[in-house]
Amino acid sequence: MALIVQKFGGTSVRDRTRIYNVARIIMQARAAGHQVVAVVSAQGDTTDDLIAKAAEISAHPSQREMDMLLATGEQITIALLTMALQELGVSAVSLTGWQAGFVTDRAYTKARIKRLDTERVESELARNRVVVVAGFQGLNRSEDITTLGRGGSDTSAVALAAALHADRCQIFTDVEGVFTADPRKIRRAKKLKDITFDEMLELATCGAQVLNNRSVELAKKYNVELEVLSSINPVPGTVVKEETDVEGMLIKGVAKDTNVAAVSILGVPDVPGMSFKVFGLLGQRNINVDIILQSTGRDGKKDLIFTVPRDDAENALAVLEANKARFGGGDISVETDIAKVSIVGAGMQSHAGVAAAMFEALAAQNINIQMISTSEIKISVIIEEKLADRAVAAIHDAFIH
């Protein structure tokens, strides 16, 4: 008997038919003698719809109230799925994130899991029940509801798998696994048999939404072997693990991220401590800075350009404008019609010319590169947003045969 955590995303539970489909997948695992903890997302586009509802009321809703609202989506699913399981004669119980013991930090709408108290889940498992847990949600120390950021149910599932020492964590979704590019956009994308945690982490961070990047981070930390697979087609998916066979694939994937904005501060003083002040201000507000460019100083001034998530751009601008005097001023502006396109693969560490091949593919499409950043296993470029799909297709063609 194994303990399996199975996570089902929004499309997989979008209506009655899909809920029963999921209930049957769980029932099969039970029939095979396994214990199951199911983690579920809100149905279909529920989370987006709730965000739209909030926008009807307020342009700047309180983050605390946003989490109060968004957490309701997952609660609908846990109840419906548990009812379906019970209809099929499977003993099951639903638990909210807080009933399941998720304690998070205070950061509303992008909280991090601090602790997971699994007693309740374990006692329900001991009663031979399937435990259906609401993903994406927890409780902070003030006992307020928090959510883990978009795609956060993946993180809930991996955290539970780690805390319960589960034998497997299966992420059921609406595609058959992790592909070399978004299979909905690139028809020639190939399904990967496996991928390393490091590669998956880079892909997820670069916009491949099939897994949330924090879930991969956690899986790596606690060595939880993940499988990404389809809830519709029962075929083998993609295994995410520490090491994979060397298959000679130079690039594992191409990803696009449009949640990007570039902030420019032109003419900041060219003095020690300036970057510390600028990025310190953003760090205090939990705003992640990604690519940073700095011009060489001239006449005691320099230019600073960096990228932040687009949904944080307005906040970044506000905090920088309000604290201009602290870092010595400059002309601050934000550009939002950009996208980040990245290639990821551990193979590039031992091969020269990968960056050149990527830039060549872009040059052939006459696409201008605005910023470049690299890590050992990733190369990212910032380009005009409207050219991003073309860029992904061209780069994918250049690397994946």
Ligand code: ADP
């Ligand atoms: P869920 O609701 O199950 O969490 P998501 O919508 O969050 O599903 O993630 C699955 C989607 O991720 C797929 O439908 C696909 O369009 C997209 N995607 C983007 N990049 C990739 C990739 N490299 N491999 C597989 N899917 C990808």
Ligand code: ASP
């Ligand atoms: N429902 C949340 C979202 O849409 C969490 C998730 O699906 O993982 O982002």
Ligand code: MG
């Ligand atoms: Mg998701």
